[in-house]
Amino acid sequence: MPEEHEKLTFDSFMPLYFQLKEIFLEKIESRKLKDGDMIPSENELQKIYGVSRATVRNALQLLVNEGFLEKKKGKGTFVKKRKLEEQLPVLKSFTEEMLNRNASKKVLRATYMKPPPAICARLNLPQGERVFSLKRLMLVDGKPLGILHSYIPAKYKLSIDEDYTKSLYRILEKKGVRLMEADQTIEASMSTPEETGLMGLKVPFSTLVIKRLAYSVSGEAVEYVKGVYHGDRYRYNCKLTRYEQQRISEKSIP
16 A cells, blocks of 8 residues: 655645655654654655755755755665754752663772862862863763763762762762752853764764763762763753742732
8 A cells, every 4th residue: 555645735825845845744743753863855845745956955955954854875865863862950860861772881090189279160170189080981872972071079089999870869869968959051062072082983073061060968079060962963942931930928818
């Protein structure tokens, strides 16, 4: 039985290329088209929907521009792998973020050091005081996703021999240090030469840079971390509200 395709409305005020783009977007978001699936050729789409090549190209290009499709020279157009997403405003470690995904970590460096003055200031430490420095490469499906560099005051006595391929927050909790909240900023940037090399690339790439200062339940600064993520593979999602929820007390009726 031949596959049924959605119909375009030729007398609609909405341009045909936009209608076609919305049809494919619905297929992608509903997972009818999955990551890596190949899209029919331009000639096939012309025949299926009865439109011009320009209409097909405009529709597909919109989806490419928005990150839903990718064109591979000599092969065709494919559904692009979705970006890994972190839900804000929940404070999670990378291990917790990537739960149920094929994620792993590689420790690049674990040592005690005297950090730059700006790090001491953020952690509310005297200038020149040593901190535990932990730098790790984050991988998903065996491919580098990002680099995390954490700084933790020496008073928490983290061992350089600990297995930091596991959750750092869980390791802290076992030492009786519970994290409560964090201040975090997110900004777009370009990778440095060092970051480019660590991610296994030869040319700089767009990044999402997170800088987070995490506090314990007692209000002490526990970790300052800088994370550099591959901008094409990672995104943040947060829920916003226009009005603050009001607490309403109900009086019981006698």
